[in-house]
Amino acid sequence: MVKSRLSSIDILSLITSFNIHPSPTQPHFRLANIYSTSAVASSSSSHQSQSPSSNRHYLLKLGHSQAKLVINIESGRRIHETLYKRNKEKIPNQFCLRLRKFIKGRRLESINQIGLDRVIYFDFGGYFLVMEFFAKGNIILTDENWKILTLLRKHDKGEEDVKYAVGETYPVELRKQFQPISGERLNEALHEFKDQPNTNLLWFLNRYLDYGPDIVLHCLLKAGLTKKTKLAEFLESDEKVKELTVALQEADRIVLQLQENTDQEGFIFLSGSSATTTDGTSPVASSLNETPLDAENNEITTDISKELRKRYDTFHPIIFEQYKKTPYIHFKTYNRAVDEYFSAMEQQRVDNQKHTIEKTVEKRLDKIKQEQKDKVHTLETDVEDNQHFARLIECNLPLVDSAIQTVSTALSQSLPWNEIEDIIDEQRDMGDSIADVIRKFNFNQNLIGVLLSNPLEPEIKPCIVWVDVTKSAYANVEDYFNKKKRANYKKEKTLSVQEKALKIAEEKSKERIMQAHRLKADVTKIRKTFWFEKFNWFITSENYLVVSGRDAQQNELIVRRHLRKGDIYVHADIHGAASCIVKNPNPSQPIPQLSIDEACNYCVCRSKAWDAKLGGTSAWWVYDDQVSKTAPTGEYLPTGSFMVRGKKNYVAHCPLIMGFGVLFRVSDDDVKKHIGERQVRGAGEGGDLESPATLTSEYTESELGSAVSITDDTIFDQKSDMVQHPNSNSGGSSQAASSGSESAPSPDVSEDEQQQIFQQESHTEETVAGGTQDQDGPVSVLDKLKKEYDQMTNAEKKRTFNTKDKKKLKQLMKKGDDESAAIQKVVVMKLEKMDIQRERDADNDKEPEESQKEIAARKKKQKQANKRAKKTKKQKKIASKLNEMDDEDKARMRALLGVHRPTVEEQKSEKAKKVELVQQEQRRRKREEQRLKEFFDRENIPYMTEEERKNVKEIDTLTARPHKDDTILFAVPVCAPYRIMKNYKFHFKLTPGSGKRGKIAKILHQAIQKQCQSSENESEIEALKRLSNDEMVLSLISNAQIASSRKKK
Incomplete structure (x- = not known):
């Protein structure tokens, strides 16, 4: 029989395996919330809320700063940690709300079992949450004095004379306490059953002891007894009682072992003769060491594992004697085993429910089809019979008329029907041919049954035809033909409606089956969530992770915790735009421009521009070292606000088109197949791509930073001139752009080409909280140098070009630019670099002020140096004393201390041995890896080396x-x-x-x-x-x- 509830030994094992005990590395858990869940299954349609007493399923969500824990409770049946997600009721019941009122947010001090009874209580510091797992079960909340505050089920227990209601005291003293086995107690119990010698020993001990039938049977089998042993063997023999007492002490040993063991493993035992692993073998667990399947290494997702789940029979914390030859699945923790077992049972109940519904629907549909067939068959029979009867009367018209005349004459004489029947019988006995055909009478309807045959078809047996005596033979023939016509019409009508009726019935059946298929267990495996899923995120087409905040707190968290060297910070000068970062796994390589464009597009779409449908909006990006939480004036920056110094690189015309898709987490063995699916464009050709991130690094960042508030209530202002940044993919030129307007893109230009990069050089300083800003910035050096080149001819300009400039000029001319325009673009780029170099030289002449961080670092370094100096003085003092000793004194001192100083040769030999061992291990790993690679290559299976992993x-x-x-x-x-x-x-x-x-x-x-x-x-x-x-x-x-x-x- 399949196990459906916990025993006292199960509860003891679960309590010791609960991972809630505080330690120096793990704080106390707190109750985050309580949820009521649906009983077994749910469909896509909403279900009505249940009363608290009818809903026995609850979830306790616990957690602290380092971990989370969910405990599943079914009153009267089970309690365990769960790795499965269950559907919570949208509106919690009253009992759940009462529990939330008292204990939500409280610290869980401990979980305890009352004695060895099937009762557990959670200590929430002044409140006890008591759960009973016997009979119908109950969940009770009491105060520190065990006074009941609320409970799931109110009832009176007659035999204990205890009332379970609010305001009453919970009877802790009535719960069973653990008592070791003793010969005296066993003799007293046996004496009570001396008049029942045929009582089963197992039944008797199970009633007498509190361990449960499984552990008692285990003790009996270990003692050489069977579950069919009778009580009579122990009633007269004290020796037998002593042997039984010694055998039952094994139960005490198991209980004490389970109480002390904090890492209790679990076993699920299967029905059938053998277990099947994922490789198709069939190992049979004949001893403790022969584990057929390790659940930690085999996820229950394959078809074979689904078949195994259907064979779950029971679970136990240890392998009892009666299960030594039973196949089982091993779990590292008992909680994991119980969770897997009951979750599988829930799924199995739903599968059985689906199967029952499908069978019922199919049976009902078959019944409807059969009824329709029977109805048509009946009508067809009526048509044939009526036609046959009419033909028989037509063939025997004089005979039928004579029979009607005979009966009508008798009726005209006012003779009763019974006398007429007697007269006809007499005439038949006398051999009258007319009376011989009259066989039956229907007095109420004036009908007589006439036995007629067809002289043209002598092989057909005669049959009785009912004839109305108030009508002539021809009139009766007409009646039968009319009946045939009506039956034929009904048949045609039925056939025409039958197809439609069957179609409706089939549609209803399909709909009912679909509803059955939509039934699903409220049990879903809790998957591993990635760290970035709590933010808005996506993966670019070049495999870079982009993360943005959902609110100001997350914006703060993203920049403070996740912005690292090599990452890029993305934002937009739009209300509601969030902080967005592009994670760079390899800081030595720049992030490609395509990924930056996609991140900027994402940033714009996640802002208020989406709601306002402001298409073509721009976003900007900066490097990680340009973002700071420190304002230059020392003013306060609110949560989610940051200082951005230097130039902003603008990406223009971001389209408002988003997509929703699904990514799949593949197993570790299949990762190799998908490596490189999202690689950098052009990286497969072996060449290093030069991204615009690299190109912009050639430009100097302005010392005057702009403080940018990244809050939801701030709109960013663009007040500086913008210069188009050269595109790395196309090698395009830089063109001056007006600060007040942007030219519209050409309609024949592709969407990607419209993503032009702009760079803003800020000469103002904005305050975060709406302060003033300096509008009079210095004149750009670029504008001064342009005047010098304006007076030169194209030939003179070309003479000033170096090799790199000439190469750039050729590239521009190949793309279709005329010579004058290409020379002008190269000049602009050259002047920018000259201007930037001058600013760098000027900055290098300035003496930088020492920041607070540098002062702290210098003090720390000085402190460490002082410590090292003290240690060095002590070592010098010891060295001076050693120098005063000769070699004999040093050897004598080492001998007294038991220290052996290896010689130079020994040191070299020892070092060579270590090097050789390391090399041997490296060669062994290399050979093993090569063999594995060759094997997987032969089997056409992708294999990843250790370095690739x-x-x-x-x-x-x-x-x-x-x-x-x-x-x-x-x-x-x-x-x-x-x-x-x-x-x-x-x-x-x-x-x-x-x-x-x-x-x-x-x-x-x-x-x-x-x-x-x-x-x-x-x-x-x-x-x-x-x-x-x-x-x-x-x-x-x-x-x-x-x-x-x-x-x-």
Whole structure:
């Protein structure tokens, strides 16, 4: 029989394995919240809220700064930590709200079991949450004096004379306490059953002891007894009682062992003769060391594991004697085993419910079809019979008329029917041919049954035809033909309606089956969430992670904690724009311009420009060292506000087009197949790309910084002149642009070419809190130098060009620029560099002031130097004493101290041995890796070396295009600029609109579920089915509309 609730030994094992005990490295857990969940399954339609007593499922969410924990409780049945996500009720019941009122936010001091009873209580510092796991179960909240404050189920327990109600005292003293086995207690219990010698020993001990039947049977089997042993063997023999007492002491030993063990492992035992692992073998667990399947190394996602889950039979903290030859699955913790077992049972109940509904629907549909067939068959029979009867009367018209005349004459004489029947019988006995055909009478309807036959068809047996005596034979023939006509009409009508009726019935059946399929267990494996999922994020087409904040607090967190050397900070001068960073995994290499463009596009779309539909808005980016939290005047910068110094690199004309797609987390074995899917454009050709980030590094940053407030209430002002920055991909020239207007892009220019880069040199200083700013900046050196070149001819200008300038000139002329325009562009670039170099020289002549950080670092360095000086003086003193001793004295001193100083030769030998061991280990690893690589190459399986595995980043495990043979662990929704999603298998185009995120998420979820049905990868379908609406809502952009949807084949 499948195990359905916890025993006292299970509860003891669970308590010791709960990871809630505080330590120097782990603080106390606090109760974050309490949720009521649905009982077993739910469909897509909303279900009615249940009363507190009927809903027995609750979740306790605990956590502290380092970890989170969810405890699943089903009153009367189970309690355990869970790794599965369950659907919470939208409106919690009254009992759940009462619990929240008293203990939400309180610190969990401990979890304890009362004695060895099936009762657990959580100590929340002044409140006790008591849970009973016997009978119908109960959940009770008491104060520190065990006075009941609220409870799930009110009742009176007659045998204990205790009332369970608010205001009453919880009977702690009535709970069973642990008592070791003793011979005296066992003799007393046996004496009570001396009149029942045929009582089963196992049943008796299970009633007498508090351990449960499994541990008692374990003790009996270890003692050489069986579960069929009778009590009579122990009633007369004291020796037998002593042997039984010794055998039952094994139960005490197990209880004490479970109480002391904090890392209790767990075992799920399977029904059947053998377990099947993922490689198809069938190991049988015949002893403790022969574990057939380790759940920590085999995720229960494959079809074989699903089959194993259907065979779950029971679970225990140790392998009892009766389960030594039973296949089992091993878990490192007992909590994990119990969680897996009950979660599988919930899924199995839902599967059984689906199967029952499908069978019922099919049976009902078959019944409807059969009824329709029977109805048509009956009408066809009526048509044939009526036609046959009419033909028989036609063939025997004189005989039928004579029979009607005979009966009518008798009726005219006012004879009763019974006398007429007697007269006909007499005439028949006398051999009258007319009376012989009259066989039956229907007095109420004036009908007589006439036995007729067809002389033309003598092989057909005669049959009785009912004839109305008030009508002639011809009239009766006409009646039968009319009946035939009506039956034929009904048949045709039934046949015409039957097809429609069956179609309706089939549609209703399909709809009911679809509802059954939508039934799902409220159990979903809690997947691993990436650190960046709490922010707005996406991955660029060149595999760079872009993260932006959802609010001011997250903006602060992103810059303070996640902005590192080599990263890029992106923002826009628009209300509502968030702080956005592009993570650079390799700071020595610049971030490509394409990724920067996509990040700027994302930043604009995540601002108020999206709601206002302000297309073509610009964004800007700066390096990580240009962003600071320190204002030059020492003024306060609010949360989410930062100082940005130097030049801002502008990206213009960012389109307001977003996309929604799905990324798939593949298993570690399949990561190798997807490495390089999002590589840098041009990196595959072996050449290093020169990005605009590299080009802009040639320009000097202005010493006068601009303080930029990144709050939701600030609109950024652009007051400086802008100069177009050369594009790295095209090598384009820099053209002066007006500060007040921007030229519209040409209609024949592509979207990517319209992403022109602008650079702003700020000569003003803005204050964060709306202060004043200096409008009179210095005249640009570039403007002065332009006048000198304006007086030169093109030939004179070309003579001033160096090799690099001439090369740039040729490139521009190849792209279609005429000579004069190309020379002018090169001159502008040359003058910019000269101006920047002069500013650098001027800055180098200035003596920099020592900052507070530099002062602190210098003091720290001086302090460390002082410590080293003291240590050096002590070492010098010891060295001077050693120098005064000769070699004999030193050797004598080492001998007294037991110190052996190796010689130079010994030191060299020891060092050579260590080097040789390291080299041997390296060669062994290399050979092993080579053998593995050759094996996987033969099997056509992708293999990653140890070095390649080290270089794999988190985002490398996510792919937008999974292969047919990939093992997909879970799916992650993402919202990003639409142009990067063209290669996503599932992607949808979003544009500004009025749709809310919840409604859009529901539509997208239905579309994804419909599209994934054609997939050949089962793990992909399962991952998409587990994708929840809440995850999609969190990643979606608000105020949008779905422009198109597509599944890439």
